[in-house]
Amino acid sequence: DSGVTQTPKHLITATGQRVTLRCSPRSGDLSVYWYQQSLDQGLQFLIQYYNGEERAKGNILERFSAQQFPDLHSELNLSSLELGDSALYFCASSPATGKINTGELFFGEGSRLTVL
Amino acid sequence: AQTVTQSQPEMSVQEAETVTLSCTYDTSESDYYLFWYKQPPSRQMILVIRQEAYKQQNATENRFSVNFQKAAKSFSLKISDSQLGDAAMYFCAYRRINAGGTSYGKLTFGQGTILTVHP
Numbered sequence: 001d002s003g004v005t006q007t008p009k010h011l012i013t014a015t016g017q018r019v020t021l022r023c024s025p026r027s028g029d030l031s032v033y034w035y036q037q038s039l040d041q042g043l044q045f046l047i048q049y050y051n052g053e054e055r056a057k058g059n060i061l062e063r064f065s066a067q068q069f070p071d072l073h074s075e076l077n078l079s080s081l082e083l084g085d086s087a088l089y090f091c092a093s094s095p096a097t098g099k100i101n102t103g104e105l106f107f108g109e110g111s112r113l114t115v116l
Numbered sequence: 117a118q119t120v121t122q123s124q125p126e127m128s129v130q131e132a133e134t135v136t137l138s139c140t141y142d143t144s145e146s147d148y149y150l151f152w153y154k155q156p157p158s159r160q161m162i163l164v165i166r167q168e169a170y171k172q173q174n175a176t177e178n179r180f181s182v183n184f185q186k187a188a189k190s191f192s193l194k195i196s197d198s199q200l201g202d203a204a205m206y207f208c209a210y211r212r213i214n215a216g217g218t219s220y221g222k223l224t225f226g227q228g229t230i231l232t233v234h235p
Contacts, residue, residue: 033222042207042227043161056222088159094220103149103168103211105223107161 003027006091006108014116018079021111025072025093031055032074033105034066035090043090049074081115088112118143120210122226129198130234136183137193137229139208147213150184150191151223156204164206167191195231203233 003026013019025032034046045058049068060066063081068074078085089112092105119142129135141150152164167175167184174182179196195202208226 043223043225045222045224048222058222090161092161092223102166103213103220104151104163104166105211110159112159 002106002108004091004093004106004108006089006111008111009109010112010114012114012116013081015081015083017081017115018077019081019113021076021078021089021091021113023074023076023091023093023108025074025091026095026106029093029095029106030072031094032068032072033092033094034060034074034076035092037088037090037110038084039087046076078113081113083115086113086115118145118210118212118224120208120224120226122208122229124229125227126230126232128232128234129195131198131200133198134194134196135198135231137195137206137208137231139191139193139226141189141191141208141210143189143210143212145212149211149213149220150182151209151211152180152182152191152193153207153209153225154202154204155207155228156201161207165193198233200233200235203231205230 005024007022030051032049035043037043046060048056063079066076088110090110092107121140148169150167154162154164165177181194183192205228207228209223212221
């Protein structure tokens with residue numbers, strides 16, 4: 001158990017709809033990262049938050065948005081869903097700088113989104 | 117931008133044998149981390165081994181070891197005494213460390229290598 005919690009684990013929805021994926025980082029971790037893994041593909045970085053602020057942005061579509069709340073949980077919002085958005089969405093967290101940090105990211109179990 | 121390349125989409129090994137997975141990366145940074153993550157059919161991302169770029173000694177974790185060649189920007193993973201439970205997708209990943217070591221960037225992943233272990 002990595003300590004990172006993602007909900008829901010599975011989600012099936014229709015094209016054009018909007019969904020929200022939720023992530024609770026490990027206790028004490030300030031950084032949250034979102035990744036997308038399409039079928040048999042590598043992990044594509046979407047966005048990073050650090051203590052509530054956007055820190056880095058990757059290949060995130062304009063239809064997607066994210067935020068990190070004061071309690072440090074994060075949500076990834078996917079709207080106007082298309083078939084191609086079907087993927088496994090991972091959230092990962094890492095400790096704040098200055099703390100004991102081994103450099104790795106700790107991953108949740110992912111949210112599998114299926115768009116029909 | 118940093119890139120990570122895994123040139124072997126698939127590899128196979130006999131149980132109890134040794135297999136090496138290849139990874140190369142491109143960066144202009146001098147300080148960074150390299151990782152191998154394992155993704156079994158459950159899809160959970162599991163850290164296998166990490167290497168700090170400033171360390172010349174190759175990292176080892178039980179049956180897993182790396183061959184880190186900084187000048188060549190190569191980071192291969194050797195799995196000894198392969199077990200059926202080693203069957204998974206393996207991802208090589210890079211993470212830079214900002215100047216002063218005060219912050220870290222995102223993980224950049226390779227495309228992965230599917231490892232099959234034959235009994």
